[in-house]
Amino acid sequence: MSMEHAPTVVERKVRDLVLEHVRRVSEAVRGMVLTIEGYLAGDSRSVALYLSRTKQMESEADDYRRNVYEYLARASPALLNREDWVRLSIDLDKVADLAYSVAYRVSIACEKGWLPPVEVASKLSEMAEASLQLCEKLKEALFTYAYNAERALNVCREIESEEEAVDRLHRDLEMKILEVSAPLPLTLLLRDVSERIENLSDLILDAVQDLRLIAFHRAT
Secondary structure: OOOOOOOOHHHHHHHHHHHHHHHHHHHHHHHHHHHHHHHHOOOHHHHHHHHHHHHHHHHHHHHHHHHHHHHHHHHHHHOOOHHHHHHHHHHHHHHHHHHHHHHHHHHHHHHHOOOOOHHHHHHHHHHHHHHHHHHHHHHHHHHHHOOOHHHHHHHHHHHHHHHHHHHHHHHHHHHHHHHOOOOHHHHHHHHHHHHHHHHHHHHHHHHHHHHHHHHHHHHO
């Protein structure tokens, strides 16, 4: 069994900043899911509320990304795996950006009264929820890393397996969108939303790979 290296003061600080970053990212993805749920229920007030919440979390996530950059710029000579932390923060921020972009597009569809067929709605809801669970698992991995890098690596492996399920849901949703006879503007919007949620899940997996490198560095 390997002995973990104790984190330095610099690493603990950047880790704590990234933990706050991932909290905001996770809440942005949650806001995206709730915006989608409001849209599918035809509840324009909920859509407006959760769109605003998603934007707030995306903005706060961006603030924490800048905080991470600024701290690393000052402390980088004392942190050997600085680039891994930078990549992790970049990928986390892209997740929040995509979450807001999905919520925004869904809000436009809601404004126009473009509601999807029931079969598509259920698949879209399922895929959005799966992406949130993936993000929550990433947050768990980061918090686990704070006290046990080996366990964090195990959580990372679990996420990689679960991401394959999101890929399957994406393929199913894409086919369902093509099969139903929805108006062309709605069809194009739904495909765009589906693709963005898939990209969001891929970015979560990228962040997992970043964390794996960081955890390996500490665990070996």
